[in-house]
Amino acid sequence: MNNNPEHKRQSPGVEIQSPKAIDIVNRGLAKRYGSELRFKIYGLIAVVISLSFLLLLFITIFSNGYSAFFQTHVKLEVFFDPAYIDKDDPANSNFPGLVKKTLSNEFQDVRKRREKKELYSLISSGAAFQLQKMIQEQPDLVGRTIEIQVPADDDVDMLIKGYIARDVPESDRRINDRQLTWIDKWAQDGKITKRFNSAFFTSGDSREPELAGILGALVGSILTLTLTLLLSFPVGVAVAVYLEEFAPKNRWIDIVEVNINNLAAVPSIVFGLLGLAVFINFFHMPRSAPLVGGLVLTLMTLPVIIIASRASLQSVPPSIREAALGVGASKMQTVLHHVLPLSLPGMLTGTIIGIARALGETAPLLMIGMVAFIVDIPSSFTDPATALPVQIFLWADSPERAFVERTSAAIIVLLILLIVINSLAVFLRNRFERRW
Amino acid sequence: MSTSLLIIILLSLTAFAYQLGRSRALSLSRGGDGIKALHSRPVYYGVLTALWCGLPALFIFLAWQICEPVIMTKMVVAQLPNEIKILPESRLNLVLNDIRNLVSGNIVSGEIKPEIEEAANHYRQLQATGNTALAIVVLSFALIGALIARQRITPLLRARNLVEKLFTIFLIACASFAIFTTIGIVLSVLFEAIRFFKVIPITDFLFGLDWSPQMSIRSDQVGSSGAFGAIPVFAGTAMISGIAMLVAVPLGLMSAIYLSEYANKGFRAVAKPLLEILAGIPTVVYGFFAALTVAPFIRELGVTFGLDVSSESALAAGLVMGIMIIPFVSSLSDDVINAVPQAMRDGALALGATKSETIKQVVIPAALPGIVGGVLLAISRAIGETMIVVMAAGLAANLTANPLQAVTTVTVQIVTLLVGDQEFNSPKTLAAFALGLVLFIVTLILNIIALYVVRKYREQYE
Numbered sequence: 011m012n013n014n015p016e017h018k019r020q021s022p023g024v025e026i027q028s029p030k031a032i033d034i035v036n037r038g039l040a041k042r043y044g045s046e047l048r049f050k051i052y053g054l055i056a057v058v059i060s061l062s063f064l065l066l067l068f069i070t071i072f073s074n075g076y077s078a079f080f081q082t083h084v085k086l087e088v089f090f091d092p093a094y095i096d097k098d099d100p101a102n103s104n105f106p107g108l109v110k111k112t113l114s115n116e117f118q119d120v121r122k123r124r125e126k127k128e129l130y131s132l133i134s135s136g137a138a139f140q141l142q143k144m145i146q147e148q149p150d151l152v153g154r155t156i157e158i159q160v161p162a163d164d165d166v167d168m169l170i171k172g173y174i175a176r177d178v179p180e181s182d183r184r185i186n187d188r189q190l191t192w193i194d195k196w197a198q199d200g201k202i203t204k205r206f207n208s209a210f211f212t213s214g215d216s217r218e219p220e221l222a223g224i225l226g227a228l229v230g231s232i233l234t235l236t237l238t239l240l241l242s243f244p245v246g247v248a249v250a251v252y253l254e255e256f257a258p259k260n261r262w263i264d265i266v267e268v269n270i271n272n273l274a275a276v277p278s279i280v281f282g283l284l285g286l287a288v289f290i291n292f293f294h295m296p297r298s299a300p301l302v303g304g305l306v307l308t309l310m311t312l313p314v315i316i317i318a319s320r321a322s323l324q325s326v327p328p329s330i331r332e333a334a335l336g337v338g339a340s341k342m343q344t345v346l347h348h349v350l351p352l353s354l355p356g357m358l359t360g361t362i363i364g365i366a367r368a369l370g371e372t373a374p375l376l377m378i379g380m381v382a383f384i385v386d387i388p389s390s391f392t393d394p395a396t397a398l399p400v401q402i403f404l405w406a407d408s409p410e411r412a413f414v415e416r417t418s419a420a421i422i423v424l425l426i427l428l429i430v431i432n433s434l435a436v437f438l439r440n441r442f443e444r445r446w
Numbered sequence: 447m448s449t450s451l452l453i454i455i456l457l458s459l460t461a462f463a464y465q466l467g468r469s470r471a472l473s474l475s476r477g478g479d480g481i482k483a484l485h486s487r488p489v490y491y492g493v494l495t496a497l498w499c500g501l502p503a504l505f506i507f508l509a510w511q512i513c514e515p516v517i518m519t520k521m522v523v524a525q526l527p528n529e530i531k532i533l534p535e536s537r538l539n540l541v542l543n544d545i546r547n548l549v550s551g552n553i554v555s556g557e558i559k560p561e562i563e564e565a566a567n568h569y570r571q572l573q574a575t576g577n578t579a580l581a582i583v584v585l586s587f588a589l590i591g592a593l594i595a596r597q598r599i600t601p602l603l604r605a606r607n608l609v610e611k612l613f614t615i616f617l618i619a620c621a622s623f624a625i626f627t628t629i630g631i632v633l634s635v636l637f638e639a640i641r642f643f644k645v646i647p648i649t650d651f652l653f654g655l656d657w658s659p660q661m662s663i664r665s666d667q668v669g670s671s672g673a674f675g676a677i678p679v680f681a682g683t684a685m686i687s688g689i690a691m692l693v694a695v696p697l698g699l700m701s702a703i704y705l706s707e708y709a710n711k712g713f714r715a716v717a718k719p720l721l722e723i724l725a726g727i728p729t730v731v732y733g734f735f736a737a738l739t740v741a742p743f744i745r746e747l748g749v750t751f752g753l754d755v756s757s758e759s760a761l762a763a764g765l766v767m768g769i770m771i772i773p774f775v776s777s778l779s780d781d782v783i784n785a786v787p788q789a790m791r792d793g794a795l796a797l798g799a800t801k802s803e804t805i806k807q808v809v810i811p812a813a814l815p816g817i818v819g820g821v822l823l824a825i826s827r828a829i830g831e832t833m834i835v836v837m838a839a840g841l842a843a844n845l846t847a848n849p850l851q852a853v854t855t856v857t858v859q860i861v862t863l864l865v866g867d868q869e870f871n872s873p874k875t876l877a878a879f880a881l882g883l884v885l886f887i888v889t890l891i892l893n894i895i896a897l898y899v900v901r902k903y904r905e906q907y908e
Contacts, residue, residue, distance in 0.1 A: 035798075042800055049802035053704025056697045057717055060776075063769045064724050070739050071731070245620045252617035268897075269624040275823065275893040276886065277830020279857050280631060283882040286864065287634030294515075309627050316624075342610040370728025373832035373857070376865055399730045399833075406734045406837060414738065421731050428726060 071425070075418025081207035081220060082167040083159040084133060084196055088112050088141065090152045100145050100152070105138035109160075117192060128189055134161040136209070136221045159203065164219040164412035166193060170202060173411055184411075210419065214385045215401065219412035222405070224420050226387045230300055230380070230395030231369060233388060237304025238311055238368050243361050245308075246315030247350075250357070253316075254323040255345050274313035281310045282377025290378060297379040298394040306374045311364040318360020322353040355442035362435040366428055372399040398424050452507070452581050456588055460500040463592035467495025470599050486606035494605045497612060498595035503588040510580050518576070522569050527561050545569055635886060638879035645873045646674045651880060653677060657843035657854075659863060659874050674877055676884070678843035682853030686764045686835060687828035689849060693768025694828075695821060698775025705776070706783045707805055718780075725773035733837030736766035741838055748850060758840040758852040767834050771824050778823065782816030782903070783809060819900035826892035830885060832857040856881050 091111065096103040110130050114120060120129050137160035144158070145151060161167075165184045168174045170193075180187050196202050214226030249270075257263045285306035289295045295302050326349050334344040375381070380396050381404060388395035396404070398420065405417040471491035475481045481488070519542060523531065530541055541562065548566035599605075643651065654675015701721065705714050741762035748755030755761075786809050794804040810817070840852030841862060863878035 042803070046800040046802045049805070050704070050708055053700045053708055056700030057704050057709075057721075060697050060701055060724065060769075060772050061717065061720055063772075064720060066739075067727070067731070067735050067769075070735060074738070245623060248617050248620035249623065252614075252621045256614065256617060257621070266621055266624055269628050271897060272890060272893050273624060273627060275826060275889065276631070277826075277832070277857070277889055279830065279832045279860055280635070280882055280886050280889075283860070283864075283879060284627075284631045284634050287638060287879070288630055292634075312623065312627075340606065340610060342613060366726070370726075370730070372728065372730045373836075373861070376832075376836075376861055379865075381865055399728050402730050402734065403833065403837070406730075406737065417734060421734065424728060425731070428728070432726065 071418050071421050074415060075420075075422045077171050078210065078415040078419035079207050080204045081209065082162040082170045083203050083205050084162050084166075085157055085159050085201040085203065086112050086116070086133075086137075087155055087157050089115075089155045090141075090145070092153050095145065095152050100149055101142060103142075103145070105141045105145075106135070108141060109133060109137045125188060128186065129192060132163050132166050132189060132192065134163050134220045135218060136161050159205065161209070161220045162202070164410060167220060168411050169193065170197075170204070171415075173415075210416070214387050215383060215396070215404070216385065217383075219408075219410050219416055222413075222416060224398065224401060224423060226384060227396050227398045227401035227420075228423075229387050229389075230303075230384075231397040231399075233300035233391055233395060234303040234307060234375075234397055235365055235369060237300060237391060238307040239361070239365055241304065241308040242311045242315055242364065246312050246361070246364075247319050247357055249312070249316045250319030250323055251345060251350065254320050255349065256341070270313050270316055273309075274317060277373075278310055278371055279373040279377065281306050282374030284309070285374060285378045296392050296394075298382050298384070298396070299392045300388065300395050301391040302378045303375050303380055303395075303397065304391070306378060307368040307371060310371065310374065311368050314364035314367065315357070315361050318363070319353070319357040322356025322360065323349065325356065326352050352444065355438055355444075359435045359439045359443070362431060362438070366431040366435070369431070370399055370424065370428060372397075372403055375400050376403070398427075449511075449577075452584060456500065456503055456507070456584060459503075459585070459588045459592070460496045463499035463588075463595070464492040464496040466492075466592060466596055467599060468492030470495075470596050471601075471605075474599065474601055483601045485602055485604050490605035490609050491599050491603070493609050494603075495592055495595040495599070497609070499588045499592035502591050503584045506587055507580070507584050510576075514576060518569065518572055521572055522565055525568050526565055530561065549573070631886065635879050635883045638876050639883040642873055642876035642880045645876070650674065651676055651877075655845060657859075659859070659877055672873060674873065674880075676856075676881065678845040679854055679856055679859055679881070680884075681845055682760065682839070682843065683829055683855040683857075685847070685849060685853055686760050686767065686839060686855055687825060689761060689764025690767035690771055690828045691821070691825060693765055694771035694775050694824060697768075698772045698824075699779050699817065701772070702776040702779035702783060703805060703810075706780050707801065707809070721773045721776055723773075724769065725777075727770075729770065729831060729833040730837070732766050732770050733833040733835075736762050736834055736838035740766050753850060755850045756840065756852040758838065759850050760839065760853045761849045763835050763839040764849070766838060767828055767831055770831070770834065771828060774827060775820060775824050778820030779813070779817050782813040782820065782900075785816070786812045813903075815899050815903035819896040819903070822892050822896035822899070826889040826896070829892075830857065830889050832861060836861050856885050860885070 086109075088108070089112070091108065094104050094108045094111065110126075113129055113133065114126060117129060120126055140158070140160055144156075162170070165174065169176075169185050169190075174183060174185060176183075176190065185193070193202070209221060210223045212225055213221060213223035216222040253263065253267065257266075285302055289302045289305055290297055330348050330352065331344050334348045335341070339347065375397055380400050382394055382396065383404070384394050384396050386393070402417055402420050402424065405413045405420065468488045468491055471484055471488045472481075475484050475488075484491075522542070522545065523538070526541075530538070533541070544562055545566045546569075548562065549569050651674050654673065655677050656673040656675045657678045658673045660672060701717075705718055705721075709717065741757055741759065744759060744762050744765075745755045745757055790808055790812060791804055794808040795801070799807070835855045835858050839858055840854055841858065842852060843854045843859075844851055846853065860878045860881050863874055863881075
């Protein structure tokens, strides 16, 4: 706008009007437009800062985590020496010894005890299990020489991936100079390869980062959430139907409603305390079990489902109910045959969002002992188990550098799961929800 | 008979009973003037028969599942030799644990004594007898129930009303869950907290300045005797939540204002869901982010300026918590800003106010109660947040006002006191419940005030 004071004063009409008032307004205009612009920019900056935090978070996690999907392997020529393999019980032979023998054959100049130990530490202890499995499957391998790829130790893995700097003093490095020369020799001979880290998806937790996987935690999460879904969906829908369609308007119902709203905002850790005191200490349910985890998460998820289901029931127009009642349906028939089917998509959407939240929940599970170090993959609701977010918490606490990468990778898996679940909710809403 | 097999048989019996009732009703109707002779539709006769068949049997089954361990233990103890029976309760429990482990085939500590072995065998026998008896009782109840219901079916039986009544009772039972959960929380936390206050006076807990809950287990052990003054813990919680709100309120509020008043449709459609993603990220991820990236960054930044920054500084935890809460503040503010009637904006604009003046002087004051309510909810969220502070904040309870130092929070203390082995009679464990009680009460009060404010405000413009 170019209505600056000079411009205005030249026009006679304005001079006849009250020149003082318009002068005051015009004098302030530049300042006011300036502050208008500043305010708008502040708002934009706030949005940009918030979104850049999101970006930073994702970049950090992905840049740290993607390398965990590949694991460094070393090619070894293993001679299945009959001297090491127990004829009567081949599965229980001295496989760690066989691995060591293979390594010292390869580097024959390594003689000192200490140096040998350093050499052996380059290969993961999982190599022995790999040999054991091979012999179990093909007993006729005994006496033959076979080239196989075994996982390298996590320190070697970190070195190859570039997380351990070579140029720092030897004492500050987890890999010393001697080990470096061996690794370099392997690298020169083309014996070091990076392969897809299938162990990460097929094994349980382990103290050795190169053997640790998320399958145990994933199964634990699935068991826990199955129970949560089975309990919270029917009960949540029943509560919503009762409160919306049947409940009389009285004090008691008011108390119930206020209660549900408050439960939705109770910190999750308090639900953990409840689970610990009631389910474990009072009912003596097993610790660390998906059973208790599922019950606690059910209590947490129910308010979310109830609130979503009520909103969904409210959106069904009264004309539907009136029509059903008008042709002689009972109240229950009206609800079950007409209102409930129409509001079901909305209820499902709410339930899925509630389950997604339960999937990421950690604190209450810590309270009921689902933080234990569990190697076995759980197979029932009462087996000790852990959950995916708890596994992330446990790994985040581990000092090994390789666990930083695995924690990030587990987070990537968790985030992908959450994205899939939430997209399912969005899809359901767009596909089935009716606007009245 | 295994429990799962029993359940499957019971379910198929129930399905059979449904068919039985339905066909009975249909066959009765054939005699007179067709299906109109029945009071209800045939389905309801089927459902009623199925309920008669399944419900009593299910109740017996559940009651047995709850009572079984108690009864079994009593019977096994009665059979034990006298020298074991007179053992003190804690030792007796150890023996019983051994027996249970033997029965379920787990590894037993130490060697197995013959009398324990015998007791385990006895236990196994009892279990087998119990399971058989249970199967017989449950299945016969199911059959008898189905048959009785079938006998009672007449064309005049008001089957629909009965089924609907039962269903209503089920709905009411579900609806009372909320009350039961709240009662459960209050009782479980309160009960343990009272036990704690019997050992440590409540005034010492609420107003004490020293928090070091490590108790010596043996009397000759080196270590503190335990001090339970929670002020440093409360102060730490307040500081971290305060930092979080300093980050979240300006960013959240300004984002909401920009998105609802300035942004064009396309930008809003992209930015709003992206902001919501921040709320959907699990807190354990934020905790990892805080510990891995933000805390070292702040520490290095402090070193550049010559400041001594703890690696578990309150600033890092508070900052990341603030990021987590941004979408919470922005979506609540967005709702209330949108609820301000357009007429008020138009009025201000018509008087010559600029857009920002309208927002600052008309929209925000009108939406203020709602925004305050949203901020209160956000504070209660911040106080109760656990994983970020567990992973990024410290354990030591320092009473300090310096955000660069490590402080601890209520939730961190609850987690550290309760994770791992616990005995339920040491003040150390019970202290966690006392902290939980304070946490529950404070967040409850904040929520009630916030909901009240928001609701009252909404009524003004509706």
